[in-house]
Amino acid sequence: MESNPLALAKQINKHLSRYSPSDRFATAVFIVLSRDSGELTYVNAGHNAPIVFSSGSSTFLEATGPPLGLFVDAEYETRTTVISRGSTLLIFTDGLTDSIQGEHPENRLRDAFAESAGRTMANFKSLVDPKFNEDDVTILLVKRIAGFASSGVSA
Numbered sequence: 224m225e226s227n228p229l230a231l232a233k234q235i236n237k238h239l240s241r242y243s244p245s246d247r248f249a250t251a252v253f254i255v256l257s258r259d260s261g262e263l264t265y266v267n268a269g270h271n272a273p274i275v276f277s278s279g280s281s282t283f284l285e286a287t288g289p290p291l292g293l294f295v296d297a298e299y300e301t302r303t304t305v306i307s308r309g310s311t312l313l314i315f316t317d318g319l320t321d322s323i324q325g326e327h328p329e330n331r332l333r334d335a336f337a338e339s340a341g342r343t344m345a346n347f348k349s350l351v352d353p354k355f356n357e358d359d360v361t362i363l364l365v366k367r368i369a370g371f372a373s374s375g376v377s378a
Contacts, residue, residue: 233297260305
């Protein structure tokens with residue numbers, strides 16, 4: 224069975240729209256990443272934009288639809304990009320950006336990543352201000368390793 228982020232987003236949205244209080248919603252990002260090709264297919268339902276860091280540049284995977292549970296017939300769009308070997312994908316909850324003081328917390332995340340790839344998590348942790356930290360902080364870093372091939376032979 225093939226993974227389909229669009230079908231999953233629509234199914235969860237319908238469920239939440241029907242069975243959740245009208246003042247409740249959820250954000251989510253649904254991602255399928257091909258380990259071999261680096262092709263990343265995603266649907267972003269109002270979630271903080273994941274960031275792809277590649278060769279000194281960064282790309283934000285912006286929302287492709289509204290948060291889940293707001294509208295039973297909400298429309299979502301699937302987008303595709305490629306994560307090249309050596310690139311890193313950062314997925315995080317709003318608890319991280321909410322706990323970063325100042326404007327444009329996503330830019331501060333980008334700068335913290337660029338400071339030292341070997342200390343990325345420590346750099347992110349240093350941005351969290353306990354005065355603003357009122358929510359969970361969840362961070363997922365996915366690195367596509369250069370030179371790895373699924374057959375076990377270096378590429």
